[in-house]
Amino acid sequence: MDPVDRIIVANSPAAARHLLIVDAPGLVDEALLRADRVSAWCDDIRDAALVRDDVLIDRLDATTLDGVDLVWMRLPRALGALDEYSELIASHAADDVQVIAGGREKHLNRSMNSTLAGHFTSVSASLGQQKSRALRASGPRRGDPVWPRHKTITVGGEQLEMWWHGATFAAGRVDDGTRLLIDHLDRVADADRYLDLGCGSGLLATLIARAHPDSDVDATDTSWAAVDSTRRTAAGTGVRTHWAADLGDFADQDLDVIVCNPPFHRGAAKDSAPTIALFEQAARALADGGEFWCVFNSHLPWKAHLSRLIGATTLVAQNPGFTLTRSLRRREDHGQP
Known part of the structure; x- marks a missing residue:
């Protein structure tokens, strides 16, 4: 102990x-x-x-x-x-x-x-x-329950019923990183299979599923609160949720596009190893030519790691708080089949 x-x-x-x-x-x-x-x-x-x-x-x-x-x-x-x-x-x-x-x-x-x-x-x-x-x-004190909570919001040109638990990341609001990614979702490739990695309240997964109704959309998070929030927010869209610590539910080259706005630490711990492991798993699960869209705090040095582990990484948008990048998966660039 x-x-x-x-x-x-x-x-x-x-x-x-x-x-x-x-x-x-x-x-x-x-x-x-x-x-x-x-x-x-x-x-x-x-x-x-x-x-x-x-x-x-x-x-x-x-x-x-x-x-x-x-x-x-x-x-x-x-x-x-x-x-x-x-x-x-x-x-x-x-x-x-x-x-x-x-x-x-x-x-x-x-x-x-x-x-x-x-x-x-x-x-x-x-x-x-x-x-x-x-x-x-x-x-x-016995009382009527107020959790989980929900409200109607308009984001990305869509009206959504956003749900959240107390432990859900950015509970009850659209955090600045997610908003930056949402503002550029129209530049994400048309594809057959998408993954929202670190799904939080499920806003990204829901917007992608609405924009691509014929595609498969999955969402995963280590937090049960996030996964249940996403299930509720994305109700009726066909989004599949996964309470998982890794991408073990996905085969090699199984995904065409991954969008990612996860916390880059666990609790109060500051450790780069989990983030690097996440990038490595994304590289395995992405098909050749697949896209990895990632938003992160601008002071963090993840662009170089993304280029090394996934593929050519370009800066899509940046503000004083957050950076949005797109990495293109090319296995021949990394000596992989």
Whole structure:
């Protein structure tokens, strides 16, 4: 266990009837020693892969939360995610449920206390330990659910019903990077098969599916919240969604066009390796002559990596915040068949 896991455990009762773990796969073994029943939920499929099958649950609802009297949670960075988790727990868990939510002190803020207080009558904070702290909540306030949320927007000349969960990237808004890509979607090639890689709320996948109704459009993300948001936003368009950590669902040279506006880090971690691995997978899955459209923060050095790993990369558009590039896949340029 890391310091966050340890402070969660240190502030918990010694035993529980039904212990729910949220986004904290490292706590499963300890939970099995303390509770009669243990369930674990992870929004990120990479975390879910670390949890044994007999503990992992595939949703949070009245059925899976029934009888939960203790929750161990890693505090999400997004207040919307904390609000949605709190709403679900307060609405469906046991009357005596206690929530112990931990995080690194540098990532905590008083808005987290206020968010919990919107769903629980008692909220307090632990003392700090190893630069970590836990928030404790009890006394659930039952209420009508407001998550997931949706609204009608006009973007790319189309009116869409955009859905989002609390943990969805850019929840409830069109982020500047996505908007830059949308502004240039009319320059994306006509093709048979498209992929929205890192789909978020599903705006790109939905717009592509509407513009190319005879084509196959897929959307993938590591976040369950993103995948479910995309499924709702793209309803009726035929978009296929994938909750996946990689492009393993796609064969070599399976895709003609990939559009990509993913987060280039995981949580607070700054590490280029996952991004480079993503580019490598895209290169494998793209057909010869296929296009990889990528938008990223302008200060990041991804253009050179795209040229090296995928093919000739051109600058399509740039503003002070974001850069949009198009890479053309040419296997002969990389000594590949």
